[in-house]
Amino acid sequence: MASHGARGRSGGRPTLEEVAARAGVGRGTVSRVINGSPRVSDATRAAVEAAVAELGYVPNTAARALAANRTDAIALVVPEPETRFFAEPYFSDMLRGVGSQLSDTEMQLLLIFAGSDRERQRLAQYLAAHRVDGVLLVSVHADDPLPDLLAQLEIPAVISGPRSAGETLTSVDSDNYGGARSAVEHLLSRGRTRIAHITGHPDVYGAQRRLDGYRDALRDAGRGVDELLVEPGDFTEEGGRRAMTVLLDRRPDLDAVFAGSDVMAAGARQVLREAGRRIPDDVALVGYDDSAIARHMDPPLTSVRQPIEEMGRAMIDLLLAEIADRRPPVSRGLERRHAVLPTELVARTSS
Amino acid sequence: MASHGARGRSGGRPTLEEVAARAGVGRGTVSRVINGSPRVSDATRAAVEAAVAELGYVPNTAARALAANRTDAIALVVPEPETRFFAEPYFSDMLRGVGSQLSDTEMQLLLIFAGSDRERQRLAQYLAAHRVDGVLLVSVHADDPLPDLLAQLEIPAVISGPRSAGETLTSVDSDNYGGARSAVEHLLSRGRTRIAHITGHPDVYGAQRRLDGYRDALRDAGRGVDELLVEPGDFTEEGGRRAMTVLLDRRPDLDAVFAGSDVMAAGARQVLREAGRRIPDDVALVGYDDSAIARHMDPPLTSVRQPIEEMGRAMIDLLLAEIADRRPPVSRGLERRHAVLPTELVARTSS
DNA sequence: AGGTAGTGTGGGAGCGCTCCCATCAGTGAT
DNA sequence: ATCACTGATGGGAGCGCTCCCACACTACCT
Numbered sequence: 001m002a003s004h005g006a007r008g009r010s011g012g013r014p015t016l017e018e019v020a021a022r023a024g025v026g027r028g029t030v031s032r033v034i035n036g037s038p039r040v041s042d043a044t045r046a047a048v049e050a051a052v053a054e055l056g057y058v059p060n061t062a063a064r065a066l067a068a069n070r071t072d073a074i075a076l077v078v079p080e081p082e083t084r085f086f087a088e089p090y091f092s093d094m095l096r097g098v099g100s101q102l103s104d105t106e107m108q109l110l111l112i113f114a115g116s117d118r119e120r121q122r123l124a125q126y127l128a129a130h131r132v133d134g135v136l137l138v139s140v141h142a143d144d145p146l147p148d149l150l151a152q153l154e155i156p157a158v159i160s161g162p163r164s165a166g167e168t169l170t171s172v173d174s175d176n177y178g179g180a181r182s183a184v185e186h187l188l189s190r191g192r193t194r195i196a197h198i199t200g201h202p203d204v205y206g207a208q209r210r211l212d213g214y215r216d217a218l219r220d221a222g223r224g225v226d227e228l229l230v231e232p233g234d235f236t237e238e239g240g241r242r243a244m245t246v247l248l249d250r251r252p253d254l255d256a257v258f259a260g261s262d263v264m265a266a267g268a269r270q271v272l273r274e275a276g277r278r279i280p281d282d283v284a285l286v287g288y289d290d291s292a293i294a295r296h297m298d299p300p301l302t303s304v305r306q307p308i309e310e311m312g313r314a315m316i317d318l319l320l321a322e323i324a325d326r327r328p329p330v331s332r333g334l335e336r337r338h339a340v341l342p343t344e345l346v347a348r349t350s351s
Numbered sequence: 352m353a354s355h356g357a358r359g360r361s362g363g364r365p366t367l368e369e370v371a372a373r374a375g376v377g378r379g380t381v382s383r384v385i386n387g388s389p390r391v392s393d394a395t396r397a398a399v400e401a402a403v404a405e406l407g408y409v410p411n412t413a414a415r416a417l418a419a420n421r422t423d424a425i426a427l428v429v430p431e432p433e434t435r436f437f438a439e440p441y442f443s444d445m446l447r448g449v450g451s452q453l454s455d456t457e458m459q460l461l462l463i464f465a466g467s468d469r470e471r472q473r474l475a476q477y478l479a480a481h482r483v484d485g486v487l488l489v490s491v492h493a494d495d496p497l498p499d500l501l502a503q504l505e506i507p508a509v510i511s512g513p514r515s516a517g518e519t520l521t522s523v524d525s526d527n528y529g530g531a532r533s534a535v536e537h538l539l540s541r542g543r544t545r546i547a548h549i550t551g552h553p554d555v556y557g558a559q560r561r562l563d564g565y566r567d568a569l570r571d572a573g574r575g576v577d578e579l580l581v582e583p584g585d586f587t588e589e590g591g592r593r594a595m596t597v598l599l600d601r602r603p604d605l606d607a608v609f610a611g612s613d614v615m616a617a618g619a620r621q622v623l624r625e626a627g628r629r630i631p632d633d634v635a636l637v638g639y640d641d642s643a644i645a646r647h648m649d650p651p652l653t654s655v656r657q658p659i660e661e662m663g664r665a666m667i668d669l670l671l672a673e674i675a676d677r678r679p680p681v682s683r684g685l686e687r688r689h690a691v692l693p694t695e696l697v698a699r700t701s702s
Numbered sequence: 703a704g705g706t707a708g709t710g711t712g713g714g715a716g717c718g719c720t721c722c723c724a725t726c727a728g729t730g731a732t
Numbered sequence: 733a734t735c736a737c738t739g740a741t742g743g744g745a746g747c748g749c750t751c752c753c754a755c756a757c758t759a760c761c762t
Binding site: 703704705706707708709710711712713714715716717718719720721722723724725726727728729730731732 | 733734735736737738739740741742743744745746747748749750751752753754755756757758759760761762
């Protein structure tokens with residue numbers, strides 16, 4: 001009695017009970033209206049809604065979470081050590097997609113960094129405490145224990161960029177295979193015949209798929225694949241430089257390069273320049289990601305755009321579906337879903 | 352299954368009460384230990400800690416929030432409409448700083464987008480419901496009502512980039528004035544004498560400060576300020592192009608340009624090129640932000656780096672301090688604090 | 703000895719919801 | 733008129749914490 005007087009009056013946020021009194025109904029009825037239950041008469045619903053509006057009632061999330069055993073929050077886990085990933089537009093664009101799709105819901109977005117060991121430990125506690133209803137995973141390494149932890153805790157999760165063809169988590173990906181194909185086909189259509197490929201890190205699934213696309217595109221065009229024209233970079237500018245140097249050395253007559261990322265393309269460009277090759281006159285160059293670098297490169301870089309914002313949206317859709325599926329006592333639909341979104345070639349003057 | 356089998360009951364995560372029973376103490380005592388109260392004997396504390404470890408106890412955030420009327424969460428509000436801001440490293444770097452500083456605490460980070468009207472409305476509800484203990488504001492316009500709303504609701508907030516010299520909110524900023532000075536002094540030391548300045552949007556406080564720095568640096572070097580050498584861009588590439596065109600037209604003999612952002616510098620570069628001016632031979636160019644664009648520009652752009660990650664850290668420090676200050680019944684320290692962090696000139700070949 | 707402060711400690715009383723069961727009309731069938 | 737439903741509603745019983753008051757005890761004073 002005495003206790004709630006202090007903040008009950010001064011802070012004055014209305015409670016369910018107050019709304020109920022105002023509307024002349026019971027607590028349960030207001031709860032039903034708030035949560036959109038159909039088992040309420042129209043008249044009652046209207047009365048409650050009026051009371052809610054008059055009082056400016058906003059549900060208390062903590063109370064709801066406590067009573068209902070759910071949090072209405074999802075976490076976006078960022079494996080921060082990768083500075084590159086974090087600074088790339090990839091992250092921002094995905095975030096934008098996630099945010100826009102989330103704005104239609106009551107869900108809130110938690111950003112969790114899992115770079116350092118301490119952070120990872122904190123994350124494990126977090127998940128163990130079931131402080132979120134679901135998890136979004138981005139750019140996870142093949143050997144990361146996180147996906148298994150999530151599965152074990154039975155926490156709904158969606159991963160962007162599956163770790164392998166047999167990804168067990170629900171996943172969202174762009175069509176790396178198709179994107180690579182379109183890049184190579186583009187170069188072929190420009191009359192290029194000796195097309196090199198600088199691949200990404202070989203144990204990144206997406207990089208493998210791009211390599212597959214490169215090979216198949218050449219094969220389907222009736223040309224063999226010259227393995228001397230394929231060299232791994234590691235998604236870095238330095239890697240791109242190194243690979244380009246090797247390629248130029250092995251096949252001085254190459255007339256096009258398809259790099260597995262814009263950053264590697266930037267590295268390759270430097271080497272080509274230094275070797276006196278003109279772009280695109282002597283060597284055509286195509287990148288991947290369509291990042292800011294591509295637009296600002298000299299000459300502007302042709303690149304494969306991934307629909308990252310849409311991927312973010314798709315992740316939310318899939319995650320919310322999984323959370324909804326799991327609400328009923330027995331989890332039924334156990335098949336995983338995998339979304340693959342189309343890419344788009346953005347032609348510029350480098351090819 | 353171990354004795355603490357994850358689903359002993361019906362979802363069975365251990366509660367305070369269970370820990371208390373295990374340790375042979377009362378609920379209140381466990382709570383005291385968990386929250387680090389000094390009023391517990393060493394023996395009891397040890398017993399409780401053992402029980403916590405054995406049971407793998409993790410406090411239930413929702414229950415805590417409900418009982419204590421705090422959330423242990425802060426929000427980072429992003430005025431999303433500005434695509435540019437979002438894609439710039441600025442955001443990622445700040446996020447990294449925020450994240451790293453937060454990892455020492457129990458606070459969780461909520462990302463809230465306030466781009467669309469619907470999102471802003473949701474945000475207002477959010478804040479009204481006191482769903483966060485504090486708010487981080489980034490890149491807020493001078494006429495944004497958000498700061499006032501926060502003040503009115505008495506929600507602790509820290510803004511990065513104060514809106515004016517008389518900012519009422521606690522703020523964190525980089526030394527725009529000093530940064531601009533160092534850029535101009537750098538150009539002067541390189542023997543440039545007719546230094547133009549492309550300013551940012553004039554009602555952005557930081558842009559004003561940069562202009563002040565530009566003027567004072569020239570003045571202190573004993574040179575007058577030729578207002579025909581100052582032209583506003585609006586932080587966009589197109590704005591940079593337009594401003595450069597105007598400047599070149601008015602003062603064809605200019606020999607250096609200090610742009611208020613790298614993006615505007617990129618625009619200026621294009622115009623200079625088209626006008627046949629060589630960089631840096633004919634015209635030296637300096638940007639601001641030291642973004643990816645600066646490194647990848649041709650030639651690489653000299654630019655002023657802001658310690659953005661540190662700014663993120665500083666924001667967290669100030670915000671946590673404010674939240675702590677506000678916990679006691681009566682808020683005492685009402686003076687606002689303003690942190691200003693030093694910038695650094697990164698010299699490259701464009702100057 | 704009685705009094706007066708401390709220390710630890712236990713546990714009642716909520717915090718504001720959701721869940722669910724009991725209740726109460728109203729309806730149609732018997 | 734009685735019974736069995738059905739849809740709508742009220743409200744008790746928690747959810748797992750924090751707060752705070754009451755209650756030992758143990759010093760240390762007069």
